[in-house]
Amino acid sequence: MKTIKSILLGTAIVLISSAVMAQAKPWVVPAEYKNMKNPVANNDASVKAGMALYVKNCASCHGKTGLGDGVKARALKEFPGDFSGAAYQNQTDGEHFYKTKFGRGEMPKYEGKISDEDIWNIVNYMRTFKK
Numbered sequence: 001m002k003t004i005k006s007i008l009l010g011t012a013i014v015l016i017s018s019a020v021m022a023q024a025k026p027w028v029v030p031a032e033y034k035n036m037k038n039p040v041a042n043n044d045a046s047v048k049a050g051m052a053l054y055v056k057n058c059a060s061c062h063g064k065t066g067l068g069d070g071v072k073a074r075a076l077k078e079f080p081g082d083f084s085g086a087a088y089q090n091q092t093d094g095e096h097f098y099k100t101k102f103g104r105g106e107m108p109k110y111e112g113k114i115s116d117e118d119i120w121n122i123v124n125y126m127r128t129f130k131k
C-alpha cells in the first residue's frame with residue numbers, strides 16, 4: 001500500500017511541476033523580429049505618443065509604471081512582467097514589438113488594433129520604465 005501511495009504521490013508531483021513549468025515557458029521571438037531595427041526614432045514626440053497609447057491600452061494590466069501591477073493584474077493567471085527590470089529591458093525593441101503585436105494567452109494581440117508605427121512608439125515609451 002505504502003509503495004502505491006508513494007508512486008501516486010510521485011506521479012502527482014511530476015504532473016503538477018510540469019504544468020507549472022509549461023506556464024512559465026519562455027516566449028521565443030522569431031529572429032526576423034528579434035533583430036528588427038526600430039524604424040521610429042526614440043525622441044520626445046515618440047515617447048509622448050507612446051505614453052498616451054500605453055495609458056489607454058496597457059496600464060490596466062501592466063501598471064502605470066510597468067511593474068505589472070495594473071488594476072486588472074490581480075485577475076490574471078500569468079504575471080504580466082516587470083518592465084523596469086533586466087529580464088524585460090535586456091530584450092531587443094523587436095522582441096517588445098513582436099510580443100505586443102501578436103500577444104499570447106492573456107496578453108492581447110494588438111495586430112489590426114494599433115498600427116505598427118504606434119506599437120514602436122509604445123516600445124519607445126516602455127524604455128522609460130528602466131530602473
Ligand code: HEC
Nearest residue numbers: 057058061078079080081088096099100105106107108122
Ligand atoms: C489584459 C491584460 C493585458 C493588457 C491589456 C496588456 N497586456 Fe501585455 N501582457 C499581459 C500578460 C498576462 C503578459 C504575460 C504573457 C505571457 O508571458 O504569456 C503580457 C506580456 C507582455 C509583454 C512581454 C513582457 C516580457 O517580459 O517579455 C509585452 C512587451 C507586453 N505585454 C506589452 C503590452 C502592451 C504594449 C500593451 C498595450 C498595448 C499590453 N501589453 C496590454 C497582459 C496584458
